[in-house]
Amino acid sequence: MSKLSIGLLGAGRIGKVHATAIRATPRARLTAVADALPEAATEVAESAGAEVRTIDEIIDADDVDAVFIATPTDMHADLMEQAARAGKAIFCEKPIDLDVDRVRACLSIVEETGVLLMVGFNRRFDPSFHAVRGQIDAGAVGEVEMVNIISRDPEPPPIAYMGRSGGLFRDMTIHDFDIARFLLGEEPVSVSAVGSVLVDAEIGDVPDIDSAAITLVTATGKIAQISNSRRTTYGYDQRIEVHGSRGLVRAGNIHQSTIEVAGDAGFTKPPLMHFFLERYMPAYHAEVKAFVDAVLDGTPSPVTGYDGLRALMLADAALASHEQRRTIDVSP
Numbered sequence: 001m002s003k004l005s006i007g008l009l010g011a012g013r014i015g016k017v018h019a020t021a022i023r024a025t026p027r028a029r030l031t032a033v034a035d036a037l038p039e040a041a042t043e044v045a046e047s048a049g050a051e052v053r054t055i056d057e058i059i060d061a062d063d064v065d066a067v068f069i070a071t072p073t074d075m076h077a078d079l080m081e082q083a084a085r086a087g088k089a090i091f092c093e094k095p096i097d098l099d100v101d102r103v104r105a106c107l108s109i110v111e112e113t114g115v116l117l118m119v120g121f122n123r124r125f126d127p128s129f130h131a132v133r134g135q136i137d138a139g140a141v142g143e144v145e146m147v148n149i150i151s152r153d154p155e156p157p158p159i160a161y162m163g164r165s166g167g168l169f170r171d172m173t174i175h176d177f178d179i180a181r182f183l184l185g186e187e188p189v190s191v192s193a194v195g196s197v198l199v200d201a202e203i204g205d206v207p208d209i210d211s212a213a214i215t216l217v218t219a220t221g222k223i224a225q226i227s228n229s230r231r232t233t234y235g236y237d238q239r240i241e242v243h244g245s246r247g248l249v250r251a252g253n254i255h256q257s258t259i260e261v262a263g264d265a266g267f268t269k270p271p272l273m274h275f276f277l278e279r280y281m282p283a284y285h286a287e288v289k290a291f292v293d294a295v296l297d298g299t300p301s302p303v304t305g306y307d308g309l310r311a312l313m314l315a316d317a318a319l320a321s322h323e324q325r326r327t328i329d330v331s332p
C-alpha cells in the first residue's frame with residue numbers, strides 16, 4: 001500500500017481540519033466524506049477530489065483503509081466498533097465516549113479485531129510541547145517533579161454545545177489531562193479539583209463550570225497542576241512548565257506574528273493566536289502524519305485507546321472531586 005486511503009466521518013469544525021491535513025500528507029489520500037449535512041460533506045469532498053458517501057458505505061468500502069471519526073462525541077463509540085469489525089484502521093476524535101464503561105467495552109472490541117486505533121490528542125504533536133517532552137527525554141531538567149499547565153480558551157462554546165459536551169473536565173480539561181500524563185511520564189493516582197462559574201451565569205444553568213483548578217499526583221509524588229478558564233481577553237492562553245531536579249523547561253504562548261512595537265508606553269506585541277484552530281494547526285497536521293505513518297509502517301499507535309480511557313477517568317475523578325469536595329483515588 002503506497003498511500004493510505006481514508007474515509008472521513010463528519011465534516012464539521014474538526015472534520016474540515018483533518019481533511020486539510022490529510023490532503024497535506026503525501027502518504028495519504030482522502031477518498032470519501034460522510035456528513036448528515038449534504039452541503040458540509042460536498043464542500044469538503046469537492047475540495048479534496050473525494051466522493052460523498054454515507055457512513056455505512058465508507059466503513060464497508062473495499063477502497064478505504066482507514067476512517068477518521070469526527071462526528072459528535074455521542075457517535076464515536078458505535079462508529080469505532082463498526083469500523084473495527086470492518087477491519088479499518090481508526091483515528092477517533094477525543095473523547096471516545098463520556099462513559100468509562102462504554103469506552104472499556106469499545107476498546108475491547110478494537111483489541112479483539114487488532115486494528116490500529118489512535119485518539120485525537122493533538123497537543124502531543126504541537127511542535128513546542130513535543131520539544132518540551134524531547135528535553136525531558138534528553139535529561140535537560142533531570143527528574144521531572146512538577147508540571148504546570150495553563151489552558152484558557154478565549155470564549156466559551158455555545159450553550160447548546162455545552163449541554164452535550166460532558167462538561168468542562170471531559171470536554172476541555174481532557175486535553176490537559178493527556179498532556180499532564182505525557183509530561184509526567186507517570187500515571188496520576190489521585191485528583192483534587194475545584195470549579196466555579198465566574199465567566200457566565202448561564203453556564204451554571206447548563207449545569208457546568210467555566211473555571212477550574214486541578215491537582216494530579218503520581219505514586220512517587222510528582223505533581224501536575226492545571227488552570228482552566230473558558231474566557232480570556234487576550235486570546236488562547238496555552239502555556240506549560242516542567243520543573244525538574246536539574247532545571248526547568250517551558251513553552252510559552254504563540255503570538256499572531258513575532259513583531260514588537262515600542263513607544264513611550266513600552267513594548268507591545270500582536271495578540272495571541274485566537275483559538276485552537278490557529279494555535280494547533282501544525283499539531284493537527286503532525287498527528288495525521290503520525291497516524292498515517294503508524295498504519296503504513298506497522299508501528300504502534302502514537303496515542304492509544306488506553307490514553308483516551310485514562311484521560312476520561314481523570315476527568316470523571318476531577319468532577320467527583322469538585323462535587324464531593326475531596327481527593328479522588330484514580331490508581332490504574
Ligand SMILES: NC(=O)c1ccc[n+]([C@@H]2O[C@H](COP(=O)([O-])OP(=O)(O)OC[C@H]3O[C@@H](n4cnc5c(N)ncnc54)[C@H](O)[C@@H]3O)[C@@H](O)[C@H]2O)c1
Binds near residue numbers: 012071
Ligand atoms: N482535538 C481537538 O482539538 C478537537 C477540536 C474540536 C472538536 N473535537 C471533537 O471532535 C468532535 C466533533 O466536534 P466538532 O467541533 O467538529 O463538531 P461539529 O458539530 O462542528 O461537527 C460534527 C459534524 O458531524 C455531523 N454529524 C452529526 N450527526 C451526524 C450523523 N448522524 N451522521 C453523519 N454526520 C453527522 C454534523 O453535521 C457536523 O458537520 C467532538 O467529539 C469534539 O469533542 C476535537
